[in-house]
Amino acid sequence: GESVGLHLPTLSVQEGDNSIINCAYSNSASDYFIWYKQESGKGPQFIIDIRSNMDKRQGQRVTVLLNKTVKHLSLQIAATQPGDSAVYFCAGVGAGSYQLTFGKGTKLSVIP
Amino acid sequence: DAGITQSPRHKVTETGTPVTLRCHQTENHRYMYWYRQDPGHGLRLIHYSYGVKDTDKGEVSDGYSVSRSKTEDFLLTLESATSSQTSVYFCAISESTDGNTIYFGEGSWLTVV
Numbered sequence: 001g002e003s004v005g006l007h008l009p010t011l012s013v014q015e016g017d018n019s020i021i022n023c024a025y026s027n028s029a030s031d032y033f034i035w036y037k038q039e040s041g042k043g044p045q046f047i048i049d050i051r052s053n054m055d056k057r058q059g060q061r062v063t064v065l066l067n068k069t070v071k072h073l074s075l076q077i078a079a080t081q082p083g084d085s086a087v088y089f090c091a092g093v094g095a096g097s098y099q100l101t102f103g104k105g106t107k108l109s110v111i112p
Numbered sequence: 113d114a115g116i117t118q119s120p121r122h123k124v125t126e127t128g129t130p131v132t133l134r135c136h137q138t139e140n141h142r143y144m145y146w147y148r149q150d151p152g153h154g155l156r157l158i159h160y161s162y163g164v165k166d167t168d169k170g171e172v173s174d175g176y177s178v179s180r181s182k183t184e185d186f187l188l189t190l191e192s193a194t195s196s197q198t199s200v201y202f203c204a205i206s207e208s209t210d211g212n213t214i215y216f217g218e219g220s221w222l223t224v225v
Contacts, residue, residue: 043216
């Protein structure tokens with residue numbers, strides 16, 4: 001099955017700096033990955049996704065990189081703002097599966 | 113926000129009592145999911161549905177049952193609640209499994225005492 005995990009449980013960055021949150025996965029047959037942001041007391045909110053036939057995808061201030069060789073993906077947040085403070089999860093879907101498998105999350109704290 | 117409403121949002125119940133959580137969607141999405149979120153475990157899939165009356169088990173289905181009699185409603189039932197089922201429960205929906213985004217509700221906080 002799919003196993004997804006994050007490298008660091010917490011990350012503190014200065015406001016205005018770039019943030020990089022990492023995630024590793026175990027199933028090389030996974031074909032879809034999603035990054036979610038979860039603020040305290042709320043449900044996970046979709047940020048950006050990427051399919052396995054891509055190695056990079058950009059959104060507004062966010063970029064996801066996928067390295068299939070080492071089964072690693074990262075979320076980059078440019079010019080981090082206080083509103084970016086949250087827990088970030090990566091999630092993966094194995095090929096032919098309905099199920100998202102989540103990593104445990106990285107808590108991002110932005111220092112004003 | 114995706115049109116997902118969970119109820120109740122907060123509930124305290126006693127061990128051994130039945131509990132039903134409701135998820136209602138207005139998006140007419142085919143797939144619906146129930147996850148639980150616990151410290152140290154992230155989100156884990158309990159059950160999911162791929163259509164009316166079509167459901168299947170997820171990773172942590174023991175002690176839970178589900179029903180989907182209408183496209184818009186997905187019910188999660190704890191037949192006899194235990195303290196280990198104290199958790200935050202999230203409903204999610206998606207249009208398909210072909211890489212479509214899965215959207216989450218705001219969560220239901222359940223405490224079993």
